[in-house]
Amino acid sequence: MKWWQIKKRDADLERELRSDLELEAEEQQENGLSPEEARYAALRAFGNPTLIREHTRAVWSWNMLENLLRDLRISIRTLLRAPGFSVIAVLVIALCIGAATSLFTVVRSVLLRPLSFRDPGRLVTIYEHFRDPVFNAPGFNYNPVAPADFFDWRTQTHGFEDMAAWRWGQFNLTGEHGELPELVSAGGGSWNLFPLLGVPAAIGRTFIESEDRTDGNAVMLTWSLFERRFGGDQSIVGRQIHLDGKPYTVVGVLPKGFTYPDATMQVWVTYASGMPPAILQHHDFHFSHVVARSRPDVSLASALGQVEALQYRLHLQNMNAPVAEDVASKTLIQDLARDVKKPLILLLCAVACMLLIGCLNVANLMVARSAARQKEIAVRSALGARRATLIREQLMESLLVSIAGGVAGVLLSLAATKLLVNAWQDLPSAQSVHTDGVVLAFACALVFAAALLAGLLPAILSTGKGAIAALQASSRSTAGSRSRTALRKTLLTVEIAMTVVLLIAAGLLLKSFWRLRTTDVGCATDNVLTMSYSLPAKRYDSPEKVNVFNESLLEKVRAMPGVRAAALGSVMPGAGDRSSDSFTIPEHPRIASGTPLPDALYRRADPGYFSALQIPLLKGRFFTSDDRNDRPKTIVISQQLAQHYFPGEDPLGKRLHIVARGDADYEIVGVVADTLHQVGLPVRATMYLPIINGESDPGGVTLVVRTTSDPLASSVPVQKQIAELDPELPVSDVLTMQQIIEGSLRNASLSASLVLAFAVLSLILASIGLYGVLSYLTMQRIGEIGVRMALGAQREQVVRLMLGDGLRPAFYGLVLGLAVSAGAVRLIQSMLYGTRLLDPAIFAAVAATLLAVSVIACMVPAWRASRIDPMQALRTE
Amino acid sequence: MAKNTQQRANVLQGTLDMLILRTLVYGSAHGHEIGKHIQRTTNDFLQMQHGSLYPALHRLEEKGWVVSKWETAPDRNREFKYYRLTDKGKKQLVLEESQWKQMADAVARVMWPATEEN
Numbered sequence: 001m002k003w004w005q006i007k008k009r010d011a012d013l014e015r016e017l018r019s020d021l022e023l024e025a026e027e028q029q030e031n032g033l034s035p036e037e038a039r040y041a042a043l044r045a046f047g048n049p050t051l052i053r054e055h056t057r058a059v060w061s062w063n064m065l066e067n068l069l070r071d072l073r074i075s076i077r078t079l080l081r082a083p084g085f086s087v088i089a090v091l092v093i094a095l096c097i098g099a100a101t102s103l104f105t106v107v108r109s110v111l112l113r114p115l116s117f118r119d120p121g122r123l124v125t126i127y128e129h130f131r132d133p134v135f136n137a138p139g140f141n142y143n144p145v146a147p148a149d150f151f152d153w154r155t156q157t158h159g160f161e162d163m164a165a166w167r168w169g170q171f172n173l174t175g176e177h178g179e180l181p182e183l184v185s186a187g188g189g190s191w192n193l194f195p196l197l198g199v200p201a202a203i204g205r206t207f208i209e210s211e212d213r214t215d216g217n218a219v220m221l222t223w224s225l226f227e228r229r230f231g232g233d234q235s236i237v238g239r240q241i242h243l244d245g246k247p248y249t250v251v252g253v254l255p256k257g258f259t260y261p262d263a264t265m266q267v268w269v270t271y272a273s274g275m276p277p278a279i280l281q282h283h284d285f286h287f288s289h290v291v292a293r294s295r296p297d298v299s300l301a302s303a304l305g306q307v308e309a310l311q312y313r314l315h316l317q318n319m320n321a322p323v324a325e326d327v328a329s330k331t332l333i334q335d336l337a338r339d340v341k342k343p344l345i346l347l348l349c350a351v352a353c354m355l356l357i358g359c360l361n362v363a364n365l366m367v368a369r370s371a372a373r374q375k376e377i378a379v380r381s382a383l384g385a386r387r388a389t390l391i392r393e394q395l396m397e398s399l400l401v402s403i404a405g406g407v408a409g410v411l412l413s414l415a416a417t418k419l420l421v422n423a424w425q426d427l428p429s430a431q432s433v434h435t436d437g438v439v440l441a442f443a444c445a446l447v448f449a450a451a452l453l454a455g456l457l458p459a460i461l462s463t464g465k466g467a468i469a470a471l472q473a474s475s476r477s478t479a480g481s482r483s484r485t486a487l488r489k490t491l492l493t494v495e496i497a498m499t500v501v502l503l504i505a506a507g508l509l510l511k512s513f514w515r516l517r518t519t520d521v522g523c524a525t526d527n528v529l530t531m532s533y534s535l536p537a538k539r540y541d542s543p544e545k546v547n548v549f550n551e552s553l554l555e556k557v558r559a560m561p562g563v564r565a566a567a568l569g570s571v572m573p574g575a576g577d578r579s580s581d582s583f584t585i586p587e588h589p590r591i592a593s594g595t596p597l598p599d600a601l602y603r604r605a606d607p608g609y610f611s612a613l614q615i616p617l618l619k620g621r622f623f624t625s626d627d628r629n630d631r632p633k634t635i636v637i638s639q640q641l642a643q644h645y646f647p648g649e650d651p652l653g654k655r656l657h658i659v660a661r662g663d664a665d666y667e668i669v670g671v672v673a674d675t676l677h678q679v680g681l682p683v684r685a686t687m688y689l690p691i692i693n694g695e696s697d698p699g700g701v702t703l704v705v706r707t708t709s710d711p712l713a714s715s716v717p718v719q720k721q722i723a724e725l726d727p728e729l730p731v732s733d734v735l736t737m738q739q740i741i742e743g744s745l746r747n748a749s750l751s752a753s754l755v756l757a758f759a760v761l762s763l764i765l766a767s768i769g770l771y772g773v774l775s776y777l778t779m780q781r782i783g784e785i786g787v788r789m790a791l792g793a794q795r796e797q798v799v800r801l802m803l804g805d806g807l808r809p810a811f812y813g814l815v816l817g818l819a820v821s822a823g824a825v826r827l828i829q830s831m832l833y834g835t836r837l838l839d840p841a842i843f844a845a846v847a848a849t850l851l852a853v854s855v856i857a858c859m860v861p862a863w864r865a866s867r868i869d870p871m872q873a874l875r876t877e
Numbered sequence: 878m879a880k881n882t883q884q885r886a887n888v889l890q891g892t893l894d895m896l897i898l899r900t901l902v903y904g905s906a907h908g909h910e911i912g913k914h915i916q917r918t919t920n921d922f923l924q925m926q927h928g929s930l931y932p933a934l935h936r937l938e939e940k941g942w943v944v945s946k947w948e949t950a951p952d953r954n955r956e957f958k959y960y961r962l963t964d965k966g967k968k969q970l971v972l973e974e975s976q977w978k979q980m981a982d983a984v985a986r987v988m989w990p991a992t993e994e995n
Contacts, residue, residue: 013931060939
């Protein structure tokens with residue numbers, strides 16, 4: 001029997017039963033009964049024909065589908081009958097599923113599948129690993145690989161399909177037609193890197209083996225540089241560009257989504273290109289990143305084992321050089337996920353909470369509805385409907401709601417994902433974030449989970465009662481259904497507790513972010529423009545030339561209109577640690593060997609630096625234009641250094657011996673106030689050396705300009721001043737001081753604001769739930785309220801009564817939520833700065849907000865209850 | 878017709894299929910006939926309940942042990958749905974019969990061990 005024959009089969013059964021029933025009646029008639037009596041006798045003998053038909057249908061194989069279709073029909077009808085409920089439930093589910101899907105899309109792209117590489121699961125990165133932790137970077141077991149090690153690995157082991165290496169580099173990109181020179185980050189990749197990753201060139205080709213030589217001059221452009229600098233002109237392929245003044249031929253352009261290892265990479269040359277040949281023979285110059293593709297027929301462990309054995313041999317052969325004993329490996333995906341992992345997981349938790357709250361909310365609404373349908377359900381079960389059937393029907397309803405919500409949610413998430421990716425610029429591989437089959441499957445799973453969560457509990461509870469009990473209960477609605485009300489209040493309490501946890505987490509993150517934002521870095525941050533340049537040692541080969549350039553630049557910039565001050569420094573406050581040196585104090589007793597030497601951040605500054613950045617002088621003097629070159633060496637120290645290493649004595653006139661700069665001691669001429677080297681980290685001792693000393697600093701020089709108005713508006717005029725002095729000198733990192741500080745805070749700001757968004761959504765959901773519960777209670781107690789008012793209860797008393805009913809679960813939820821938060825906040829401890837875990841202000845603010853919102857949510861139904869006309873209430877009873 | 882209900886038994890769970898198949902060995906019959914036949918053969922001891930008869934018939938048809946056809950009854954001038962045993966049904970009957978015998982023997986051995994020894 002096929003499903004399209006169901007109708008025919010039904011008619012067939014009908015006919016069969018009728019004919020047999022008639023036969024029975026005829027036989028009874030033959031026994032001498034009247035036709036009327038015979039029919040009743042036949043029916044008695046036969047039993048209930050409808051029930052027989054139902055039972056017979058149940059054995060048909062397509063019965064399941066038929067039932068499903070019937071349930072579907074009934075559910076759609078019941079949902080349409082209560083449009084208010086349906087719309088709210090669909091919206092709630094849509095919000096939750098939308099948020100969860102968006103976040104899952106991002107998490108999947110970043111943590112689970114970051115790259116549009118061929119078969120990325122088989123790509124691993126291999127690093128060197130020293131057994132002695134002193135050689136490994138602190139807290140870091142993955143050391144870059146030396147070129148000779150890589151070449152040996154690649155040629156002498158056979159466990160991997162292939163191995164490629166790349167290194168960081170930087171070029172001064174100059175144009176042929178007088179375009180501004182530009183400092184670009186460059187990758188040097190072995191010729192097989194792109195085939196190994198499975199990335200073909202978008203235009204032209206990738207490198208070939210013969211180009212991977214020290215004199216190789218092939219270059220590939222990334223899509224962003226190709227678009228930005230060359231206007232997307234395809235004829236650039238085959239032409240030449242100049243990197244550090246040398247001509248390179250463009251062989252291809254990388255595809256748009258390719259941002260490995262990150263989006264700052266602008267051009268790629270070959271691995272060996274431009275390297276001194278000797279370095280490629282070294283086992284102890286660690287600068288390469290190795291990517292390998294594992295073979296399907298060799299286990300990763302054994303392939304790595306081969307490399308490890310080889311590396312240990314290399315270590316034994318080079319005992320005097322720092323050649324690592326072991327190798328360490330991680331998947332390329334892990335390698336790239338970096339520090340966004342934690343905020344993403346935090347957000348996932350927040351979304352999971354919100355999803356749960358949403359489901360509880362819908363469950364609550366369902367309980368309310370099933371209460372309203374109590375009579376219907378009681379009647380149906382009295383007529384023989386099985387409990388399973390009733391539960392199935394209710395589940396079908398919640399499934400329909402979830403599906404509708406899911407569809408709306410996925411549409412919502414398409415828009416939300418785009419917003420999220422735009423806002424989160426630090427996200428690696430942001431380009432590859434998109435919705436696909438797996439994401440849709442995830443959304444489907446959410447839909448079913450939500451349907452089960454929201455539907456099962458109310459369905460089971462609403463059908464559990466015997467028919468008689470239900471009919472009795474529903475005939476006396478003044479009593480209300482105590483158990484169901486209790487259930488709704490419990491659900492609400494849980495909902496509110498979770499909202500409180502989310503709100504507190506959001507509050508703490510926001511406060512921490514606010515603390516970071518408002519941290520006093522210790523210098524001027526408004527209207528300060530910075531830009532960096534690095535004088536090439538080739539052309540600036542004498543101290544005089546360097547000084548002349550630097551001083552004439554300062555002179556020119558200071559003369560510009562709108563410029564209040566200009567100065568030169570090496571590393572700006574807030575820009576990170578960058579460089580530090582150990583020092584000794586010749587006036588102090590010698591430090592016992594074995595104990596670590598004191599250490600301070602190493603900065604360079606010109607005489608105007610401190611006043612330009614408004615760093616106050618505490619003692620002594622700033623540099624003067626005499627502190628240069630071979631004059632007596634002077635140094636300025638920070639307050640922290642003075643307090644820590646010269647406690648109770650005057651540091652002025654004392655000397656510092658900087659170990660790395662061995663030759664001479666530096667006389668302390670001034671003490672300045674502290675600045676933060678990184679927002680969120682404690683102050684470190686800092687020493688400043690004169691920058692006008694003729695050295696062309698390989699780390700580059702930063703020009704600081706304090707302006708009267710919008711600093712970025714001055715950036716082009718200032719760049720023009722530099723180009724006038726040296727048209728080929730590239731300028732990099734044109735940033736305001738604010739941008740430097742905010743750069744490190746962007747993730748903190750984003751996770752704080754997203755968690756807040758989820759918390760606010762949860763708060764809205766919880767207040768909808770609160771409102772719903774109280775409205776329902778009011779409806780249930782109309783009769784009772786009517787009686788109370790008829791007996792003389794005042795409206796205020798009724799309001800107080802109803803308000804108390806609604807606020808009690810809110811209050812319990814609040815207390816529970818606060819208690820849970822006190823434990824749960826430990827999980828975000830490491831993401832907080834300058835904020836106490838149990839910050840009383842945040843806890844109080846959250847409690848106040850929640851109570852206020854609860855009162856508002858409860859006020860409407862309570863007020864409505866107080867407007868009830870007692871006569872009407874009693875009549876509708 | 879009235880009998881003490883205590884002495885009537887409902888068809889033992891699981892044996893209904895076998896009884897129907899056995900009834901159909903005599904030739905095709907419609908539902909009412911089958912019910913009547915079982916009831917009459919057991920001297921009204923087994924009360925056929927139509928509520929379980931029709932589902933059973935349809936179940937047997939789903940399994941392919943019987944086939945059905947609308948035919949005119951010889952004594953009445955009307956069509957009834959006649960069920961007929963298939964070859965598959967015959968095999969099933971043999972199987973169920975032997976299983977039932979084994980079961981009955983086993984039960985008997987437990988219930989009346991002395992009789993067995995004599």
